[in-house]
Amino acid sequence: MNEKIVSIYVLDASYEVIGSEPHIVIWGVDDNGNRVLLRDRRFRPYFYAIIDDSHTNNIELIKSSIKRLSKPKSPITSVELVEKRFMGKAVKALRIETVIPEFVREYRADVSRIPGVKAVVEADIRFSLRYLIDNDIYPCTWHRFKVVEKPKSFEYRVDKEYEVLDILNRDEDRLMPPKLRVMAFDIEVYNPRGSPRPDRDPIIIISIMNSDNETVLLQAQGKDDRQLIVKFIEYVNKYDPDIIVGYNSNNFDFPYLVERARKLGIKLDISRRRGVEPSKSVYGHVSVPGRLHVDLYDYAEEITEIKVKSLDEVAEYFGVMKKSERTNVPWYEIYRYWDDEKLKPLLLNYSRDDVVSTYGIAEKILPFAMQLSSITGLPLDQVGSASVGFRLEWFLLRIARMRGELAPNRVEKEYESYKGAIVLEPKRGVHENVCVLDFSAMYPSIMMKYNVGPDTLVFNECSDCYEAPETGYKFSKQPEAFFKTALTILVNARKSVRDLMKNLPQDSPEYRILDARQRALKILANACYGYMAWTGARWYCKECAEAVTDFGRETIRKAIAIAKNLGLEVIYGDTDSIFVKYDKSIVEKFVDFVEKELGLEIKIDKVYQRVFFTEAKKRYIGLTVDGRIDVVGFEAVRGDWAEIAKELQERVAEMVLKTMDHRKAIEFVKEEIEKIRKLSSQGSIDIQKFVIWKTITKPISEYEVEAPHVTAAKYMIKSGYSIEVGDKIGYVIVKGAGKISDRARPYIMVDARDIDVDYYVEHQIVPAVLRILEYFGVSEKHLKSIGRTGKSLFDYSKK
Incomplete structure (x- = not known):
């Protein structure tokens, strides 16, 4: 057996059941640029049963009851007693292992009915992601494996196949990804009846642009799109992209292509696993096995500055292509342009502009998306489609494992309202020379300062607790809260990244990657407060969220009092910022005083030449010192x-x-x-x-x-x-x-x-x-x- 150590840039992980054995499949690129598949046969699915405190003397009986549930198709191979923590408290739990991942769901229900079992947890963590979490493997990151090379099989479109013998460590020194092949695509559909239907209306153009700067327009023969789809399949498999990008491709382009191909009796065989078509998967994304499909629309949806999320608007926002410089064809007239030979060249230009815009947007978004994947552990094709709450949760699951914490089950609850942030009545009118002071990451800072979390929340008397001033919720000062651990890791990681950036030229690829990483870290840290208030969260805690806004209101009130004592005129306050008349020397004193007295960082966010307030909260228009107009809360932003x-x-x-x-x-x-x-x-x-x-x-x-x-x-x-x-x-x-x-x-x-x-x-x-x-x-x-x-x-x- 010829063992060797390989360094692999991990793209994705999935699993297959072959015979009666689950195989983890890792797709990646090695340091020689080979597209590789790593197979690990050693990992098995498992979950936990937490023992009720009153039944700790009956553990052997409970273990026997669980073993009797074993089924021949996927036997229970192990029931092991472990010491864990659950919501901050020490618990005894049974780790139950089986063979086939799908059987975990069946066993979960049966085990939960056994007397003495308080809760069954971690049975809903997807098998391939469980593997990545347990082995500390992150997508879009270099990792080292001990492997043995296997003969290539016809089943996969890869350069090399390996059997994993051991998982070594993350290759921390390698920051830059390998040269990945990226392909953007966009389809145009014949639509004389308005909204097209794949069982009736042909695809007339598929435009493609790749990372070798090649642009291709595949065209139907009249209204016959059979050869067009075949050529598209051939092109994808020949170019062999690692990443496929589209714009609204989860909801339109890919579903339409798959259905249209089926209607014509063609299999859309473009995956790296031969014969497997793209299909809808978790979070609504379309999965293409072995390739990472990224729908850029998912990211555009999150950019509040873009009001209309059309491709041309987003391309202009990112500076990819101005709307005035692109070819425009009304979508409802595409069929007419196709039928008219004089207009068809315009339609082809329109299609080319669409795919060039899509590729250009991908160049702006992918570095951030890849860093988000590498921090959360969620593969690149899923991280965009997942909500911010789910992204953060996959990161939190890794923190839980690191701390020996069992993750609670996700149970959807009804939303419960609570008192939010403080918003002052503004001083109506036009004010000159106004400074906006922002607390840096106020809510994450409060969560760390006051050790806020569901595991530190105390409902009875407490002599060594932080207490929220209005709600009276108490949080023990020791041990460190689960969320504090997570936030400390995120905040320290961001600081380290920003320190590294200081030594790099701003136009270097390394700087751009690190900048994307620090933005992703910031977004995840800022999401922690909102996550606690999300009723679908595993670590949902209404009291925690309420307490954070409570501490936040107190912080703003204290900051306003400090400002007034220093002689600053306070014009407005909202959540984590206050607007004051700008006096440089007094503002500098204020910043120092706040950081010393309140233990939170505050800084100047912007200075307005003039700012206009109505009598309404959260509604103002400002002219910045560099001549920009900020519009907040008016029709202009709706x-x-x-x-x-x-x-x-x-x-x-x-x-x-x-x-x-x-x-x-x-x-x-x-x-x-x-x-x-x-x-x-x-x-x-x-x-x-x-x-x-x-x-x-x-x-x-x-x-x-x-x-x-x-x-x-x-x-x-x-x-x-x-x-x-x-x-x-x-x-x-x-x-x-x-x-x-x-x-x-x-x-x-x-x-x-x-x-x-x-x-x-x-x-x-x-x-x-x-x-x-x-x-x-x-x-x-x-x-x-x-x-x-x-x-x-x-x-x-x-x-």
Whole structure:
């Protein structure tokens, strides 16, 4: 047997049952660039039964009862007594091992019914991830294995196959990944009836771009897409990508490809395990065995600054491609462009721009996603689709194992409200030279400072506890809370990464990878508080979450008192930040005082030249010292307002804050509305700016009130479109009589001349700009008269 040690960059792990034996399969790349498969036959599924304290004398009897449950297809091979901790308390538990992973579910139910068993835990941890956790293996990371090479089998598309003899250690010195092959793809579908259906409508173009900068457009022969799909399969297997990226590919491109291929009698055989098609897996992601499929839309969904998550908007946000520079084809007219030989070149350019945008976005997102995978232990193809809570939980499961803690079961509970963060009443009006001071990671810092966690929560008398001031919840000072351990690891890791970054050029690949890593570490640390309040969390603890906001309110109040004692004018406070009049020397004293007195770090986040507050909390507009406009809590940041209203509101805010002359803003609004009316009469307004987007949250038949977006959805259904829960409906209001909901139409079915400009002026533009202008004495009546009289608005503005 020719043993050797190999260093492998781990991509993914899965398992197969061969005969009656489970095999862990690790997909990776070795340091010579070979795509490899490692097989480990030694690992077995297991779970724990916690013994009730009153039955610790009956452990042998309980063990015998468990062994009698053994089934021939997957016998119970071991029942071992272990000492563990559960929710901070020492417990005795039985580690129950079997052979076939699927049988854990069956045994779990049977074992839980045995007298003396208090709880059955860790039976819901997926087998391949259990292997990674137990062996301290992280995806997107280099690891060393002792292996023996095996002959290559036809079953797998890899360069080498190994049998694992031993798992050595993480290769800490290797930061950079190997040269991975990345392939972006995008499909265009023939859609004369609106929403396409794979059993009926062919794929007409598949655009591809890869990490060798090759762009390929595969085309159907007319409306025959059989050869197109075959060529796509051939291309994927020839290029052999490690990572496949798409945009909304979990919900559209891959499901459509698979179904369309089946309709044509073709197997979409593009995995590294031959004959296995892509399929939906955990968290809704589409799994491609041996390759990592990443849907970039998952990450775009989390970027709050992007209001409309379309591919062109996201590409522009990342600086990949400007919307004004790309070819645009309305999605509902794709079939018409395909049928018209003169228009087809535009459709091909559109498809090329789509895949170039997708690949460009991947270049921005993948470094972060890979670091998130490497920290949480969740494979790259799953970490994007998983919620923040699930990402953090996989990291916490590793902390639990490190501490000898058993993980609680996940049980969905009903949400219980509790008192949140402190938000002060703002001082209404325009303020100059305002500094925003932010507590650095306030909630994680509070959790560590006060040792907050479900395992340290004390309900009875306690002489050595931290006590939340309002709620009275107590947390023992010793031992260290589970969450404190996790947060300390995350915070210290981030500090180490940032220290390393200081010695690297900012344009170096190493710097970019470390920057992505420190961002991922920060996001996970900040998620710990919210995780405790998530009713689906294993370590759910409403009291803990409540206590954190309680300590947070006290911290802000103390900080405000310190600021006032130093002579700083406090204008506003919200959650973990306070707004004060900026006086450099006093602010520096304040920062030092807060850190010394409260033991928490606070720093200047930004300085505004001017900031405008309404009387409402969480609603302000600021002009930063470098000339940027921040809009918080206004229509301009909400998705259910037309772009024209958001655009004009932001322009008005910018004008008012830069010039402090509201009359210029009024004149601007007047001119813009007159321009809109003129363009409308000519039929040349940009319909896209008048679209209002709203999501369908339940089946259409269940809507009792006919809301505008529901009316629009019904029009689409009548025209052959398929509308499902979760779909966003873009509608406009057209001229005519009756209720607003009766006049809502899908924007794709409307001529520009039909737009009811008066509706948008009265119900969108005026309310949006009035949020700012009413402070200066401008009334709704005055604004609504714009464009309908010969008078200037200056005649109406109050002095």
